[in-house]
């Protein structure tokens with residue numbers, strides 16, 4: 001008899017995704033862990049299986065591939081797995097003046113942050129509806145609430161994720177499906193190594209993954225539409241949309257010049273994380 005519910009988490013090999021996996025395992029969910037880094041996923045699956053007695057499956061997939069979600073769906077079917085909670089977390093950013101960013105890298109960013117997220121929802125939502133319930137957590141960002149000069153494609157990808165999630169929630173809220181847009185501000189993860197500078201965190205204040213993911217799961221439990229962890233992040237998320245859009249974009253450009261300068265050789269701040277924080 002099937003008792004545990006299963007959560008599929010993309011980008012589970014590090015950062016927020018690994019933290020979602022740990023907190024969901026502690027709640028008793030079986031897991032499907034998706035990312036490219038096979039060794040990290042297998043280590044995490046073993047660790048969480050040993051610690052919490054859950055079953056953690058590993059599914060190695062590059063989500064920038066055009067048929068990534070179809071491959072994930074086919075692999076789940078082969079293994080006889082169904083998914084009750086989809087956490088679309090995998091993602092990365094690019095930054096700097098637009099013309100300095102590699103076009104293929106931006107293309108791949110949209111494939112992972114946007115296309116794979118929509119495609120995986122297409123793969124898994126029909127099964128949730130057929131079984132009478134389920135949930136989707138889409139990882140957006142505080143970058144979703146305004147234009148983000150020098151992170152133009154990244155911010156726009158997260159605006160897509162926010163609005164897609166809010167729309168989907170309205171479509172499915174009476175059919176047993178919860179949809180949450182999770183909009184964290186800067187969090188200490190490998191995100192800033194990948195993007196190339198800690199200056200990409202324009203506020204300069206970092207949270208740690210534990211409390212931020214706890215806030216997401218509390219919001220999911222409460223069936224909230226979206227959540228912005230941290231008071232300062234909430235204030236900026238809720239105040240900026242009330243100003244003229246062009247003014248917000250102009251202010252954002254001034255505040256983000258550190259990102260531009262860092263990518264021109266100004267140097268990244270490489271401070272290490274310490275303690276647990278919700279920025």
Ligand SMILES: NC(=O)C1=CN([C@@H]2O[C@H](COP(=O)(O)OP(=O)(O)OC[C@H]3O[C@@H](n4cnc5c(N)ncnc54)[C@H](OP(=O)(O)O)[C@@H]3O)[C@@H](O)[C@H]2O)C=CC1
Nearest residue numbers: 011013014015016035036037063091141186187189190191
């Ligand atoms: N850290 C922050 O300040 C914030 C992050 N976010 C969002 O949180 C999410 C998680 O990022 P975070 O944990 O911070 O960063 P990390 O860099 O620590 O984790 C990113 C995860 O995404 C996976 N990933 C990246 N590219 C691909 C790919 N092509 N195919 C499959 N998986 C991929 C990585 O796995 P692998 O390399 O093994 O494939 C990794 O597991 C992202 O969507 C990010 O935009 C939102 C707001 C703030």
Ligand SMILES: N[C@@H](C=O)C(=O)O
Nearest residue numbers: 141142185186200201
């Ligand atoms: N929200 C963070 C990333 O998405 C940031 O502000 O850097």
